[in-house]
Amino acid sequence: MQISELVEIFAEHTDIVFWVRTDSEMLYINEAYERVWGFSRKALYQNPNSFVELVHPEDLPELLDYLQSDKKQTPVWSMQYRLVLNSGEIRWFEVTNKLIDVEGRNFPGIMIGTAIDITQEKRISDKLFASEEKFRMIAENTSDGLLVFENNQVVYASPAYFKQLGYEEQEELGRDTASIADLLHPEDRDATLHSIQQAISRGDEELVYRFRAQSKQGDYIWREDHAKFVYDDNGNYVRAYVVARDVTDHVLTEQKIYDLAMSDRLTGLCNWFKFTQDYAMTKDDGGDKVFILLDLDGFRLINDTHGHHQGDVILKFIGSRLKKAFPDAKIARYGGDEFVLLFNSITDNQKQMNLGVEFLAQSILSEVARPFRLYDRSTIRRKYSLTAGIGVMTFKGYIPLQEVFRLAEIALYNAKHRDKNQFAIYDEQMQQCMLQKVTMEEQLARALVDKELEIYFQPQFDLQHRCVAFECLLRWFHPQDGWIAPDQFIPIAEQMGMIVVIERWVIQQVCGLLQSKVFKENRADLSASINISSYHFLQEDFESNLLATVKEAKVDCCLIVLELTESLLISQKELVSEKMARLKPFGFRFSLDDFGTGYSSLSYLKNLSFDQVKIDKSFINSMSEEAKDLSVVKAIVALAKALELELVAEGVESEAQQAILADLRCDLLQGYLFSKPIPKADFINKFVITKG
Structure with a gap:
C-alpha cells in the first residue's frame, strides 16, 4: 500500500487517521489533525511523540505507560484521554490502534490508527449522574442511544436507541438482558457478554466495547457502547448507564484502511504483506503444503508493445482466473507479473502427491494460456x-516463508531456462544450476562491452555449389570458460531483455559488412540472414530502428533476410503480420526458421508474407535412414514449391543428404558438408574474395 493512496482516500476524512510504526516513526496523518487539533502536521512528522505535550496532565501517566511498555505490540488497543487544544479548549478523544505485523520481519510493526472526538459523548455520560431530569432531557435530544439497566432489565431506552435499530419508539423490544443479548451478532455475543461480566466482577466503573447488533431489517450495524457501572456502599452492582453509538461508518472506514493495506489494488487479490501474515498462521499446521511461484513469460513485451494500461488488464485477467479456478488456494500477487499460490496437502501418499503437484502445475499453466482479447495501440481488439x-516447492510442516520463496524461485529459474510454458519442482540439484545461471547473467551483461561476442558466418549454396547467401550466427568466447553454446546464453539474454541490444549490434555489424569495400567489389549480390528473437521483433520501435540502421549504412534492403521462429507466430500472429507488411515494401525478405519442429500451421505460410522456409536439421539428419522423416521433407518441399517459397535445408552433413535434396530440387543447402560457421575474416577470404 502506498502512502499516496492513503492521502488520496483520507485527506478529507472528518476523523483523524494516521499510520505509524511501533518505533514511533510517523508515516502518514491526514489533514483532520490540523482541522481538529489546530496544530501543524509538520511538527508531528518531525517528532511523532510531540502530541504528548497536548495531553491533559491527569491522563498523561496512563498514556506514557502505554508508550513505554510492550502494549504497542497488542493487536488492537484503544484509549480515551483529554487534549488541551491550541485554542485552550479541552476535548476528549478516543484513539484506536490496530497493529499490522509480519512474520519474520526485521523492521518494526505498523499501526493503523484513528482518533475520534468523543467530547459530546463524555459530557452526556457524565451528566447522567447529575440528575434524572437532566439525563432524560439529554437522552431525548442526542443521536446516541441511551440505556439504563437495573436488575438485568432495561428501565429506560432513549428514542435514538430505537432509531439506531430501525424501530419506532413505541414498538416493543425485549426489556431483559437476554433479549438484548439476542440482538448481538453470534460471533460477538459471547465475547461481549464475558467482557461486561468481567468488568462488573472486578468493580470497574467504566467499560467500552464494540459489537454488531441486528436491526429490525435483519442487517447488522456496528455499535460502540460506553457503560458506567454504579455500585452500592458494599460494592454490589446496582445499575448501568450505557451510551450506545452507531459506529458503522467508522468501522467501515477502518476496514477500508485495512483492506487497502492488505490487498493488491490492481487485481483484488491479497498482497504479499497479507500473504505473509496468513502464512504465519499455518505455523502449527503439520500437514503437507505446496507453494507455487508463477511468473508470466514475455510480460515486459506486452507492456512495451501495448502500453502499461493493457498490461494491467492482463494482470486483472490472470488474477481473476486463478482465483476462480483454484478457490481453495491462498493466492497473492507478489509484484509485477508474479503471483504466489499456497495449497494444503493434496494427498498423504508421496508418489501420488508428486503426480498431483504436476497435474496442479499443468492446470495453472493451462489456465494462464487461455486466449483473451486486448486493444492494441491502434485501438483494434486482438486475440x-x-x-x-512456474516454480514449485513442496514441504511438510512449517518452513520460514523467506526460505520457501527462495527455493521456489530457484525452481522457477530452472523452468524458465528450459523454455516457455514450463514448470519445475524444486530439488537440491537446482541450487547449483541457479548459481551458474546468475553468474552467466552477470558475465553476459559485460560480454558485449568487453567484445567477447562475435558473429560467425555460415554460407548457403545453390544446387550449382555456388555460395549465394549466408547466415549470421552469434558466438560467445568467454575468457575463462571458452566457447559458450548459443542455446545456453541466448535464452538468458531473452529473459534479461538484453537480446534487443545484442541483435541491434548484430544488424549494425552485418550492414557494415554488406556495405564494406570488399563486399561491394567482389560479392555485392550476397544476401545475409539474421535471426530475430520474438521479444526484439515485437518491440514497438523495431521497424524504425531497423530502417534507420540500414539507411545509415546505405545497404539495399533486398540483401537482408529476417529469420523468425514459429513460437512468435503462435502468440502474436496478427501483430507479426502487420509488422511484416510494413517492412516488405522496403525490400526486406522473411524466412520461417526451423519449419516443422513446432506447431506448424499451413495458415502461417498462406497468410503471412514469407519468402523462404528453412527445413529443420532434425529432419535432414535422419531422412536417409528414416522413411517418415524423408516423407516430411518431401511434403515440406512440395508445399514450398506450391506456394512459390524459396526452400533452405539446414544441417546438411553428408553427400547422401545432399543428393536427396538435389533430387527434390531444394533451392539452398547449408551445413557442415560445405562449411561450418566461421569468423568474418575466414568467410571473406574463402567466400567473398575467392567467390566460393
Whole structure:
C-alpha cells in the first residue's frame, strides 16, 4: 500500500487517521489533525511523540505507560484521554490502534490508527449522574442511544436507541438482558457478554466495547457502547448507564484502511504483506503444503508493445482466473507479473502427491494460456495468449516463508531456462544450476562491452555449389570458460531483455559488412540472414530502428533476410503480420526458421508474407535412414514449391543428404558438408574474395 493512496482516500476524512510504526516513526496523518487539533502536521512528522505535550496532565501517566511498555505490540488497543487544544479548549478523544505485523520481519510493526472526538459523548455520560431530569432531557435530544439497566432489565431506552435499530419508539423490544443479548451478532455475543461480566466482577466503573447488533431489517450495524457501572456502599452492582453509538461508518472506514493495506489494488487479490501474515498462521499446521511461484513469460513485451494500461488488464485477467479456478488456494500477487499460490496437502501418499503437484502445475499453466482479447495501440481488439513459468516447492510442516520463496524461485529459474510454458519442482540439484545461471547473467551483461561476442558466418549454396547467401550466427568466447553454446546464453539474454541490444549490434555489424569495400567489389549480390528473437521483433520501435540502421549504412534492403521462429507466430500472429507488411515494401525478405519442429500451421505460410522456409536439421539428419522423416521433407518441399517459397535445408552433413535434396530440387543447402560457421575474416577470404 502506498502512502499516496492513503492521502488520496483520507485527506478529507472528518476523523483523524494516521499510520505509524511501533518505533514511533510517523508515516502518514491526514489533514483532520490540523482541522481538529489546530496544530501543524509538520511538527508531528518531525517528532511523532510531540502530541504528548497536548495531553491533559491527569491522563498523561496512563498514556506514557502505554508508550513505554510492550502494549504497542497488542493487536488492537484503544484509549480515551483529554487534549488541551491550541485554542485552550479541552476535548476528549478516543484513539484506536490496530497493529499490522509480519512474520519474520526485521523492521518494526505498523499501526493503523484513528482518533475520534468523543467530547459530546463524555459530557452526556457524565451528566447522567447529575440528575434524572437532566439525563432524560439529554437522552431525548442526542443521536446516541441511551440505556439504563437495573436488575438485568432495561428501565429506560432513549428514542435514538430505537432509531439506531430501525424501530419506532413505541414498538416493543425485549426489556431483559437476554433479549438484548439476542440482538448481538453470534460471533460477538459471547465475547461481549464475558467482557461486561468481567468488568462488573472486578468493580470497574467504566467499560467500552464494540459489537454488531441486528436491526429490525435483519442487517447488522456496528455499535460502540460506553457503560458506567454504579455500585452500592458494599460494592454490589446496582445499575448501568450505557451510551450506545452507531459506529458503522467508522468501522467501515477502518476496514477500508485495512483492506487497502492488505490487498493488491490492481487485481483484488491479497498482497504479499497479507500473504505473509496468513502464512504465519499455518505455523502449527503439520500437514503437507505446496507453494507455487508463477511468473508470466514475455510480460515486459506486452507492456512495451501495448502500453502499461493493457498490461494491467492482463494482470486483472490472470488474477481473476486463478482465483476462480483454484478457490481453495491462498493466492497473492507478489509484484509485477508474479503471483504466489499456497495449497494444503493434496494427498498423504508421496508418489501420488508428486503426480498431483504436476497435474496442479499443468492446470495453472493451462489456465494462464487461455486466449483473451486486448486493444492494441491502434485501438483494434486482438486475440492474444500468454504463457508462464512456474516454480514449485513442496514441504511438510512449517518452513520460514523467506526460505520457501527462495527455493521456489530457484525452481522457477530452472523452468524458465528450459523454455516457455514450463514448470519445475524444486530439488537440491537446482541450487547449483541457479548459481551458474546468475553468474552467466552477470558475465553476459559485460560480454558485449568487453567484445567477447562475435558473429560467425555460415554460407548457403545453390544446387550449382555456388555460395549465394549466408547466415549470421552469434558466438560467445568467454575468457575463462571458452566457447559458450548459443542455446545456453541466448535464452538468458531473452529473459534479461538484453537480446534487443545484442541483435541491434548484430544488424549494425552485418550492414557494415554488406556495405564494406570488399563486399561491394567482389560479392555485392550476397544476401545475409539474421535471426530475430520474438521479444526484439515485437518491440514497438523495431521497424524504425531497423530502417534507420540500414539507411545509415546505405545497404539495399533486398540483401537482408529476417529469420523468425514459429513460437512468435503462435502468440502474436496478427501483430507479426502487420509488422511484416510494413517492412516488405522496403525490400526486406522473411524466412520461417526451423519449419516443422513446432506447431506448424499451413495458415502461417498462406497468410503471412514469407519468402523462404528453412527445413529443420532434425529432419535432414535422419531422412536417409528414416522413411517418415524423408516423407516430411518431401511434403515440406512440395508445399514450398506450391506456394512459390524459396526452400533452405539446414544441417546438411553428408553427400547422401545432399543428393536427396538435389533430387527434390531444394533451392539452398547449408551445413557442415560445405562449411561450418566461421569468423568474418575466414568467410571473406574463402567466400567473398575467392567467390566460393
